[in-house]
Amino acid sequence: MLSLATQRIFSLIAGLWVGGLLTIGFLVVPILFSSLGDRQVAGMVAANLFKSTAYISVLTSIILMLMANHFVRLGRSYYRVSRWILLGMLACAISAAFIIIPWMNSLRDQALYLGLSVRESTYAVLFSRLHGVSSAIYMLQAILGIALVWRATKNAD
Structure with missing residues (x-):
C-alpha cells in the first residue's frame, strides 16, 4: 500500500522544484536585468x-x-495524469538543456569572439528568436509545473 509519507515526499519535491522554477524565471532573472547596468552581464548570469x-x-x-x-x-x-504532466515538463527541460541553451550560448560565444555583444552581431535575429522559443518553453514548463503541484497537493483518495 502506498504510504501517505511517500505521497507527501512526492508533493514536497514537486513543490520545491516548481517553486524554484517560478522564483528563478519570474523573480530572480527580471531583478538581474533591472539591477545590473550591463545587460550582457545580466544575460550571461541569467543563462x-x-x-x-x-x-x-x-x-x-x-x-x-x-x-x-x-x-x-x-x-x-x-x-496517471501526473505522469503525462511530468513527461511534458521533461520534454521542456531536455529541449532547453540540450538544444536551446547550448545553441544560444554558442551564438553568444561566437559574438564575443568577434568582440561584440550578441545584440550587435549578425546572430542577433536568430538569438532573439531562440530567446522567444526558450521563453515559451519555460512558460509552458511553469504552467505544467503549477498543474503538477495542484494535483500533487489534492487529496488523491
Whole structure:
C-alpha cells in the first residue's frame, strides 16, 4: 500500500522544484536585468541560472516520473495524469538543456569572439528568436509545473 509519507515526499519535491522554477524565471532573472547596468552581464548570469535550472529539471522530472510510475503500479491511477504532466515538463527541460541553451550560448560565444555583444552581431535575429522559443518553453514548463503541484497537493483518495 502506498504510504501517505511517500505521497507527501512526492508533493514536497514537486513543490520545491516548481517553486524554484517560478522564483528563478519570474523573480530572480527580471531583478538581474533591472539591477545590473550591463545587460550582457545580466544575460550571461541569467543563462547560467537557466542552464542549471534545466539540468535540475531533467533530474527532478525523471525522479518524480519514477515515483508516479510506482504509484500507478500500486493501483493509484490518480497519478496517471501526473505522469503525462511530468513527461511534458521533461520534454521542456531536455529541449532547453540540450538544444536551446547550448545553441544560444554558442551564438553568444561566437559574438564575443568577434568582440561584440550578441545584440550587435549578425546572430542577433536568430538569438532573439531562440530567446522567444526558450521563453515559451519555460512558460509552458511553469504552467505544467503549477498543474503538477495542484494535483500533487489534492487529496488523491
